[in-house]
Amino acid sequence: METPSETSLHDHRVLVGNRGEIAIRIMQACCKLGIPFTAIYTPEDRESAHVRFALDHGKEHALYRVSSYHDANELMAVADISGCTSVHPGYGFFAEDFRFARRVTKRDRKMIFLGPSWKIIRELGDKINTKRLARSLGVPTVPGSDRPIYDEMEAENIAEDVFDFQLQQGIEHPLVLIKASAGGGGMGIEEVDDIDQFRSVYRRIRNYAARQFKDEGVLIEQRVTDFNHLEVQIIGDRSGKNPVHFGTRNCSIQSTGRQKRLEVAPGFDPTVNEYSFDSDKVLESIVQYSLTMAREVGYDSVGTWEWIVTRKGDPFLMEVNTRIQVENGVSARIARIKGRDDVDLIAEQIRTGLGEPLGYTQEDITFDGVALEYRLIAEAPDNNFTPWVGTIDRLRWKEHPWLSVYTQVPKAAYSIPTEFDPNLALAIVWAPNLNELKERGLTFLNELVLQGHNAAGEPMENNIAYLKEKTGQILKF
């Protein structure tokens, strides 16, 4: 890894345009690079540890209270008053909003958007464009519509075609997926197994999309069942010429609402598990397909190519996430750059985003061991993963050299704000092999103390038991 040019990086100040755990990690990355930062918070988040972190580690202009994380004017006003030269959007909120990225870079007082260029976000952030681009490059995609559908009759016709296609393929129980076109992160997706159900589900998704995303467009595509959800981590610098990959992740353990709960890197492990296909070949193919697309668009930041891999080993591209993802740390944990093991993809994103060259090639990146990430969430897995609302009284864990925990939950009692997801912490566990990883994962979960209560005085619900149960199944198809 090249040492950043201190003078150029020190001339910058980063606006941390996000909250919670990712805000802390962005601030930590800034501290590591020696770049000052400005953080923001909303009144609901006043107890969050990211507020404390900003006050403790930031200097002048370290923290401002804003009305919303999703109000671009608030972010711009704070950036101007504090002298920020760049904006890190984290994930969610403005991370994949090309209009915001364009505004940051085109306004009178120009700043740097610490993500891909707005044109790339526009091109790849749209599921439809991504699908078209992928098809033009011979990258396999899931059968279905290649533009948002607004007309009920047209939607029904496409659904009929997708059902017929699956029957022709010999699929006994064909399923069709209805997705809010403007959605993401597993929101606004339902499946139907019968064309007679289609209309009511379509209307429900359309109404939900209109309420949540202000866009009624939906996508209709084949629901591939019995698959693994894989990801390829890509990073490129501002030249857009030399993107490299940081390996694969397996994110198949998800809630019923298709929200990720446990991620593992690398994506498959044939040394312990048996697969009905050549897993190394599949991983290599999705990496190469992803890099082909990244090179084609001149990808210039961190991004994730999301894949479905069927039991037969057939990969289909789902979408591209043009942002840093929650699970970036699990890839960083197993990666080495020129032999160094302190890889921080957020710091890499900031450093290269501010104009530093990548400074290494694919040959300089190696991998060591396996890692998993647990998402600790206040929810009831037995009750359809319903979010739990209340106060966290205690969150404690035992330190280990193989463990990293990131959380916005402070040491004092913490009321979970209902405005956001009830994610409490991320725990990343590393081990030299899969069996040891499972043991260490269970050690962490068994040692973990997570207690709380709700307004009725009832004890908190969480997903620890669910994570323990799933630990035994990681990387199994």
Next chain:
Amino acid sequence: MLNISDLLEQIKQTPYREIVVSTPHTGVVNFASIKSGDAVHGPEGQWKERPGTKLATLTRERNPKPIFAPEKGVIDTVHMEYENTFVECGCPLVTIKHHLTREEVESIILKQALYLFRAPERAKYYFTPEIAAKLRASDPGSVVIHDGQELFIMSRMKRELPLYYSGPEGVIYATYFKTNENVDTDAPLIGVCPQEELPNIKEVIMRVQTEWQENA
């Protein structure tokens, strides 16, 4: 049975409400020419189309946003120390002492007279599309609901859940929540009046109309 006279007397003991006008977002504050003791008015007109007294201007990203008095009253405090400075969201600018109006007194008393169906959790609430359509198309106080009816969509943390009404059959007489705004746990969502009680409610309104003196 509700003792309206007692309630009115209680309210008359402290007929004021203190309103703190805070900044809705960040920006640079410039106060209008106001001072403690000045009388201000709230929005007026059939549709409240005429804004209240201008208190300050908050400028953000070159967009000046006038901040008006939300209600009639007398200015108690002006935080002049913020003049021409950049302030955060939620910064208090002006405190207004507001004399309760008839509608506000009615609302206070009705909250004791009506059956209040409360928010089980802090969340955003919406009427189901069917109920919302009925409320739009019907006269106020004419949409009848019954125990067990699916009435609301409760939205929080990216989840939407149906919420069923539990309580006496009656008409939706008052709605206490706004679309897209969070409602705290136990805050009332709607006030329901059993149809046979409607005459009593009308009497409450009549009493307040005749007995409550509003400040000119």
